[in-house]
Amino acid sequence: MLKKVASEYSNYESELREFRLLSSKAGALTAIVLVMAGVLLDYGIYPHEQLRFFLARLAISLLIGVIYVLLPTAFGRRFVQPLTLAWLILPQLMIAWMISVTEGASSIYYAGLNLVIFAVGIALPMGMWQTIGFGAVTYLFYFLACLISPSGLSDRPHFIVNSIFILFSITASAVYTFFNERGHFHLFRLKEEVAHKNRELAEINRSLAEIKGQMLQQEKMAAIGTLAAGLLHEVNNPVNFCLMAIEVAMEEPQAKENPSLEECLVDAKQGMQRIQHIVSDLKTFAYRKPGAEADGVPFLFEKALDSATRLTAHELRGVAVTRELPSDTLVLGDEAAVIGVLINLFSNAALAMRKAGTRDPSIRTAVSWVGKRLHVRVRDNGPGIASEHLPRVFEPFFTTREVGQGLGLGLSISYAVIERHGGALFAESELGHWTAFSFDLPRAE
Incomplete structure (x- = not known):
């Protein structure tokens, strides 16, 4: 026995x-x-x-x-x-x-x-x-x-x-x-x-850490969403009035006869439109559509990329941002969550390059279809990630930043987001030269 x-x-x-x-x-x-x-x-x-x-x-x-x-x-x-x-x-x-x-x-x-x-x-x-x-x-x-x-x-x-x-x-x-x-x-x-x-306890602790990170993220997004909704309501009307006034001014003979004045009016119009886009992007990013996470909603990845670029514009100042996109980028999933993943990748890259003093910093986003999956690769020319840290970058609360500079949850949450879309988030790096993150999303039939 x-x-x-x-x-x-x-x-x-x-x-x-x-x-x-x-x-x-x-x-x-x-x-x-x-x-x-x-x-x-x-x-x-x-x-x-x-x-x-x-x-x-x-x-x-x-x-x-x-x-x-x-x-x-x-x-x-x-x-x-x-x-x-x-x-x-x-x-x-x-x-x-x-x-x-x-x-x-x-x-x-x-x-x-x-x-x-x-x-x-x-x-x-x-x-x-x-x-x-x-x-x-x-x-x-x-x-x-x-x-x-x-x-x-x-x-x-x-x-x-x-x-x-x-x-x-x-x-x-x-x-x-x-x-x-x-x-x-x-x-x-x-x-x-x-x-x-x-x-078992280690697995439970890991799950609790992920849940805690997701809850913090959800609370943050809810706060941003509430703020964005208020901004959209309060800002939209005066912005529309300004746009109407600019349109009227641009039709005036004095404006058409004065190239300098016309150029100023065009700049003012683009500025007002940018305000509209930023507030709209904030609302899209913070408010998920019902059922978006569970069943997936068709959306243009190019639009999500535009939103993420606009929302991180202040962090990307001085960074050359380029992209390579196919003509069709219609995918199925949670647009707000994917925008969050892109914001996290852009912000991390910009911060790392600024901290390392990278000369001619750049971020390139290359997108292509492989079968029925849209593959996305975000690569920067920053300081890279040390080999001993690379396997741990997706661990909850793992960070190489100084205390108070971040919780170390961004990449962990991003990994979970891509995993829910049936894909995987990969990290590659060459210390001192570059870092790249790759993920894929399903095609919207």
């Missing part, structure tokens, strides 16, 4: 393998230290066997050292469990041999077998059946050691008692290993759940 649940987590085995590797390396070093430290026991209990036992301990330590060196290799990582069992069995073989050449069943060295069994259950991340198997092999070594010892199995009381203690050790280690294995898996599952929740 545990293995079936664990299979749902692809990273569990990988993490467990790394944990087993670290535990095995630490255990191998500890085993070498303890095996060599046993020389003190030999000196106290079997001084006459000290040289032979020392050579045996040295040989076993060297073999464990070889396995320790193998563990971090690709081979060791692949076979970490068999290698761990191999170095665990080496001390058991040594202890069994020591029992066989001393008192057999009554030898105090049987306690070393128990120590290693407990170490497997407590300190090493072994499986339950591996622990039981290791315990069974250990008991087999003990039985054979007693059998071939000089006294054989004649000391039955010691043999039975020691056998029972070894079996107790095997049982306790197996139970502990079982719960340790379950605990480790549950800890891993908890970590995975926490990581999953963190990912």
